[in-house]
Amino acid sequence: MVPMPRRKSRPPEEPFQMAPMIDMVFLLLVFFMTVSTLAREARPELDLALSRTARVPEEAPPRDILTVLRDDTGSRIYWRNRQVELDQLETLLRESARNPDSQLLLRGGPELPWSEWQRILALVREAGIRDLVFATFEE
Amino acid sequence: MIDCVFLMLVYFMTTSSLEKSEADLPFPAGRPGLASDPLPQIDEQRLAIDAAGTVLWNGSRFDMLDGSGLSPLRQRLAAFEQTCRSAGSEASLQILPDRDAPHQALVSTLDAVSLTGIEQVHLP
Secondary structure, three states, X not given: OOOXXXXXXXXXXOOXXXXXXXXXXXXXXXXXXXXXXXXXXXXXXXXXXXXXXOEOOOOOOOOEEEEEEEEOOEEEEEEOOEEEOHHHHHXXXXXXXXXXXXXXXXXXXXXXXXXXXXXXXHHHHHHOOOEEEEEEEEX | OHHHHHHHHHHHHHHEEOOOOOEEEEEOOXXXXXXXXXXXXXXXXXXXXXXXXXXXXXXXXXXXXXXXXXXXXXHHHHHHHHXXXXXXXXXXXXXXXXXXXEHHHHHHHHHHHHHHOOOEEEOO
């Protein structure tokens, strides 16, 4: 009688552990909920000037956002995240000024020349908006 | 429950951004026609910012782009503010940037002014 080949005994498989995975997912969830800032206001991304006295507002008031982007092809103006021309901007500024509490946040890169702000500020003053804020990064 | 947590995780990962928060720097709105206003206030000092980002004031130069000029400018402005206060008047400044003056130089100049507590500031 031929002896039967002995089968190697394999250790029994452990059941899949769900608890560590759930722990990890919870930790990730808490991390993203605490360190992230929700994109509440749509605005084009750009590098900003550094300021020593500017402060991040705890709760920003409702306000309009004007961004000026400048590259080799020229400058572009954005009202919130929509590109506008200078004549359209005039109308938008007048509409914004109807609200007496309106604040305007002006965003531009550190290299942006004063002449760009000058032509925009002329329209802002004509529209009658008094509460103006430059967007910066804290130094 | 794990499905729900996964959904929340995916939501926060996609809608959130880890960008730096933007800080507010208030500045004077000015008034229409100020640039053509030929009569400056008595005691009003004029700070010019040239295209290289240097502040020129009473024959002194303050480099605002490399940061070396901020502290000396702040000291000079504080002395000016003190002089005005002891004379019973309010310090007033007009900032006159060159048309090519970089935005960073203006922001640093506003920083220096803000640190001295001078509130009467005009931009053209």
